[in-house]
Amino acid sequence: MAPVALALASSRRGPGGGVRPGAVPAGPRDCRRARGRRTGGVQASAGGLGLTSSGPLGRRRRALPGRRSAVDSLCQVTSTRGRPRRTPGSPTGLGSEQDILHAAGELFVTKGFGRTSTRAIAEGAGLQQASVYHWFGSKDEILLRLVLGTVLPSHRIADQLLASDAPGHVLLWALAYADAGLLHEDPQNLGVLYFEPALDGDQFSEFHDVRDSLHEAYRVLLERTTGEPATDVDVAMLVGLVENVITYRRRTRSPIPADTPARVADAALTLARVPDLLTDETRARGTEILAALDSPGPGSAG
């Protein structure tokens, strides 16, 4: 299934999948896009759908005024700042900030957020503890950056798909496929952090807003596909099907089958009860649309 492999590979590299903590640092284009979203993108995309992030699935969180955005942090210049390293060389090869995120992700997922100290994160990153506080205000801020990294790429893809005039079922297949693919490929399976109780704090409202907005995109595409209103349960089951990739990986620990994202996307259309629309043509068009999202240029900033 060549087109499927193509889309997965490209979604790992390009703006569709660029913000991968510990793997791919935010580049200038990611930052331009992320800033656009932060300063109006989330609200604008929600507003464009006639939705707000305090919709039925939302947690009714609001960003605190004056708080520094974690998306802004994604876009800091990272080359020259920081204290001397504790150990020479960057474990990720991407600099201190990414080393901290990578080490923290590993510890949060394997030991738990509550049992991970900033000292342990510093050690994992080969840095002094003070360097952690140079880059991040707190352990919470590191967690926020990590979980934002799990939803921003999918949110970015959803934004662009919603602007497309392709049929709903093609776009729904494409979103489920891309989203499941990103969760499938995340080296640390950071989605397990969605269950971290600390995420209930107001300091994580930015993450919940982006995630709610992504889920609302699923609702819109589901409704375009079926032509009928979708209930909260419908949307929850659809999202659950996609996010099950996180649980499936967590449960088995060994690599899950490579065709899982495609199976999830097929199942999304099955759940929508449009059996006649689940065809090779739908898959091919969905894959093509995703591949086109990656093409650089002024026209691609959705």
Add this chain to the structure above:
Amino acid sequence: MAPVALALASSRRGPGGGVRPGAVPAGPRDCRRARGRRTGGVQASAGGLGLTSSGPLGRRRRALPGRRSAVDSLCQVTSTRGRPRRTPGSPTGLGSEQDILHAAGELFVTKGFGRTSTRAIAEGAGLQQASVYHWFGSKDEILLRLVLGTVLPSHRIADQLLASDAPGHVLLWALAYADAGLLHEDPQNLGVLYFEPALDGDQFSEFHDVRDSLHEAYRVLLERTTGEPATDVDVAMLVGLVENVITYRRRTRSPIPADTPARVADAALTLARVPDLLTDETRARGTEILAALDSPGPGSAG
């Protein structure tokens, strides 16, 4: 939808839903059943299916020899043991052991396992810290009891459904409905603890064995429904659909719609791609079979 309401109500009370930590203590019949499962039930049911708990979805965990079973602990006589209470009266009204489980569940879910001390658990339960160690060897042992309580009732129902000669699609609908119902009704939504990194330890193999066995029951019923072999991804998506109830509750925090379990059960048959079999008759038969599981008597010990 009266039959649906009936089955849910009965699954909350009877042996189908009896082992609910902090809500319903294990009664003699629960213990007889649980012991039967512990001393051969899990292996027997897996063996009966030609499956082992180290199957494709399994984590290849084995119980440690000589370790006290948490199922045995479920069945201890709890009335007369323990130190004097720190505060008078049992918060749950069910005695010290259940008070500890209830307080621990609340803290693990809201603060996180890693950030909860046995001192805090004791305080929540209105007991001396020493009392916690009187009832449980460690915080891990409390966690084990809590997560076992989330899967044993569903596993018990699955065991009985597998022994039925009703059509596969009726039994698959019934299992998804009962399982989703139990997750829906769990007062503390303890399923969120499935993501706790501590569960990777060997001391939790009993939980993983029971859970794997439950998932294998889904596989068998899915295959009976479709008449075709089910892949790991098929089973994972089916389980993910049911366990999404946990995530959905976690995400919204407000009560989720009452018809969620029935919608999940319908979606399970939709995912199995048997649209002609998803009928009111299927739902009615599934509900009847579940109601019959609750009837007490010597014939009901599956």
